[in-house]
Amino acid sequence: MARAISTQRRVWLTALAWTIGFLIFFPILWTFLTSFKTEGEAIASPPSFLFFDWNLSAYEAVNQRSDYPKHFFNSVVISLGSTVLGLLIAVPAAWAMAFVPGKRTKDVLMWMLSTKMLPPVGVLIPIYLLFRDLGLLDTRIGLVIVLMLINLPIIIWMLYTYFKEIPGEILEAARMDGALLWSEIFYVLTPMAVPGIASTMLLNIILAWNEAFWTLTLTAAKAAPLTAFIASFSSPEGLFYAKLSAASTMAIAPILILGWFSQKQLVRGLTFGAVK
Amino acid sequence: MISPAVILLLGWMIIPLSLTIYFSFLRYNLLDPGNETFTGFLNYRFFLTDPSFFAAITNTFVLVLGVLVITIIGGILLALLLDQPIFGQGIVRILVIAPFFVMPTVSALVWKNMFMNPVNGLFAHLASGLGLPAFDFLAHAPLASIIGIVAWQWLPFATLILLTALQSQDTEQHEAAEMDGASALSRFFYLTVPHLSRAITVVILIQTIFLLSVFAEILVTTNGGPGTASTNLTYLIYVQSLLQYDVGAGSAGGVIAIILANIVAIFLMRMIGKNLDA
Numbered sequence: 415m416a417r418a419i420s421t422q423r424r425v426w427l428t429a430l431a432w433t434i435g436f437l438i439f440f441p442i443l444w445t446f447l448t449s450f451k452t453e454g455e456a457i458a459s460p461p462s463f464l465f466f467d468w469n470l471s472a473y474e475a476v477n478q479r480s481d482y483p484k485h486f487f488n489s490v491v492i493s494l495g496s497t498v499l500g501l502l503i504a505v506p507a508a509w510a511m512a513f514v515p516g517k518r519t520k521d522v523l524m525w526m527l528s529t530k531m532l533p534p535v536g537v538l539i540p541i542y543l544l545f546r547d548l549g550l551l552d553t554r555i556g557l558v559i560v561l562m563l564i565n566l567p568i569i570i571w572m573l574y575t576y577f578k579e580i581p582g583e584i585l586e587a588a589r590m591d592g593a594l595l596w597s598e599i600f601y602v603l604t605p606m607a608v609p610g611i612a613s614t615m616l617l618n619i620i621l622a623w624n625e626a627f628w629t630l631t632l633t634a635a636k637a638a639p640l641t642a643f644i645a646s647f648s649s650p651e652g653l654f655y656a657k658l659s660a661a662s663t664m665a666i667a668p669i670l671i672l673g674w675f676s677q678k679q680l681v682r683g684l685t686f687g688a689v690k
Numbered sequence: 691m692i693s694p695a696v697i698l699l700l701g702w703m704i705i706p707l708s709l710t711i712y713f714s715f716l717r718y719n720l721l722d723p724g725n726e727t728f729t730g731f732l733n734y735r736f737f738l739t740d741p742s743f744f745a746a747i748t749n750t751f752v753l754v755l756g757v758l759v760i761t762i763i764g765g766i767l768l769a770l771l772l773d774q775p776i777f778g779q780g781i782v783r784i785l786v787i788a789p790f791f792v793m794p795t796v797s798a799l800v801w802k803n804m805f806m807n808p809v810n811g812l813f814a815h816l817a818s819g820l821g822l823p824a825f826d827f828l829a830h831a832p833l834a835s836i837i838g839i840v841a842w843q844w845l846p847f848a849t850l851i852l853l854t855a856l857q858s859q860d861t862e863q864h865e866a867a868e869m870d871g872a873s874a875l876s877r878f879f880y881l882t883v884p885h886l887s888r889a890i891t892v893v894i895l896i897q898t899i900f901l902l903s904v905f906a907e908i909l910v911t912t913n914g915g916p917g918t919a920s921t922n923l924t925y926l927i928y929v930q931s932l933l934q935y936d937v938g939a940g941s942a943g944g945v946i947a948i949i950l951a952n953i954v955a956i957f958l959m960r961m962i963g964k965n966l967d968a
Contacts, residue, residue, distance in 0.1 A: 428776040434768065435785035438845065442788055444812070445800050457810040460819065507695035522692065524963055529703045531955035533903050535924040536948040539931050539941050540709035563702045570695060624793040626906035627924075631932065641906065645795040648910045655804055662796045673791035674784050680847075681854045685892050689851050 449659035456655035472656035489639035493622035496561035504569040512577035530567040576610025613679040640665040713941035720935035733942035745918040746926040754901040756837040765848030790846040794906040832920035855889035895958035
């Protein structure tokens with residue numbers, strides 16, 4: 415803003431904003447701090463914030479349960495797998511709609527968006543029964559397929575809005591210089607499309623990692639990702655605050671870091687380009 | 691090149707949807723397989739006259755509305771604050787956005803155990819520090835507690851979108867209005883609010899789609915209870931079909947949920963369709 419603002423006002427606003435930001439972030443910070451306490455310190459009254467005996471015993475305890483690494487691995491496979499599979503299907507589709515739009519392109523896009531509006535619980539039973547009969551219940555491949563399908567509309571939309579921004583003139587220029595169709599795609603379009611594809615990938619890994627309807631209803635033990643594993647702390651293990659905090663910290667840390675890098679894409683991806 | 695995507699999505703939409711509609715007209719219980727018979731609208735009558743259905747619809751409505759009110763008002767205020775020239779704006783933004791990336795089961799459990807627990811929770815410590823009796827949030831105000839947890843998760847989303855919209859606002863207009871003697875309040879209501887109206891609508895519609903399907907937060911905190919005090923439609927259908935094995939009634943509930951979501955979706959599609967220059 416161009417207008418001058420008194421330093422005093424700026425300091426007050428800064429203090430207010432930092433206080434509110436701290437309060438909103440506090441539950442995450444508290445979880446992080448508690449994960450370094452012992453179980454006794456975690457429920458001590460009054461609780462201590464920083465001056466306790468920092469140690470890693472909760473992390474060791476959680477990692478010694480052989481199932482934690484397994485669920486972490488499941489989360490990685492499911493979120494990466496569904497995103498990569500989704501991109502393989504979405505890139506050609508978005509590419510075609512952005513560069514060779516037809517009369518019905520807009521309708522197709524809107525229809526794809528409409529599939530995202532279907533409440534998952536409305537199709538829970540058929541999917542559950544189909545998965546049971548096909549032997550896909552509690553398998554990683556089953557979850558990869560379902561998460562790919564529910565995120566496919568978002569992937570296509572995001573890619574479409576990115577591809578649309580690649581100027582058409584650049585293709586004409588390449589053609590004038592005698593570029594063939596394939597070299598046009600590889601040397602001109604692909605390098606310009608890579609940032610958009612990377613952002614789309616990032617957002618979808620985050621969405622798949624945190625998805626908590628299908629991962630909870632379609633898994634039991636074997637293929638359960640972290641969302642389902644953490645849900646098993648619901649009772650009575652959840653009362654072991656240090657272990658709960660350690661498991662939670664490990665489950666959210668990677669995605670929190672990825673998420674901070676993808677703030678802008680988040681707005682674009684989740685509003686389907688309606689707010690930029 | 692778009693056909694694989696179209697075929698997949700078409701299959702994903704048509705097959706389960708038609709099965710749900712088909713099951714909703716059957717007497718179909720997983721504990722009694724092979725005895726499926728056509729029952730007409732009996733499942734719908736059963737589901738719609740079940741007292742827990744009325745409770746679930748009310749709870750769904752209260753949950754969606756409560757979270758929307760908190761996140762929209764909170765989001766506007768926060769976005770206005772973050773739009774000011776403050777020191778370390780980037781860091782505050784990172785702090786504010788963080789809850790959105792926490793998986794629902796983690797945030798629900800952390801709030802449930804470490805904050806709302808009546809014995810060892812932080813709120814209980816705070817209350818005893820102030821000499822007040824501890825309050826068992828999830829037992830005595832289950833729905834309000836869940837609204838609080840879900841609002842904490844969605845406040846960042848609303849803030850981020852409204853902030854993005856705010857930053858695209860024309861500052862010259864504001865300067866001109868200021869020179870003409872418009873007060874800060876009237877500038878807010880006559881310039882900022884109209885500018886934000888589109889973003890607010892988008893936030894309302896998108897959040898509604900997700901909030902109608904809140905599930906994990908209820909599953910790990912209250913299991914829909916006590917009684918049906920915090921059961922929403924999604925959770926009721928889950929209980930009906932996967933815990934009580936009544937596929938027929940669950941499917942009828944599913945169809946009702948789809949109809950409800952469609953009403954919201956139609957408005958959302960209109961909004962986005964207008965904006966699309968394909």
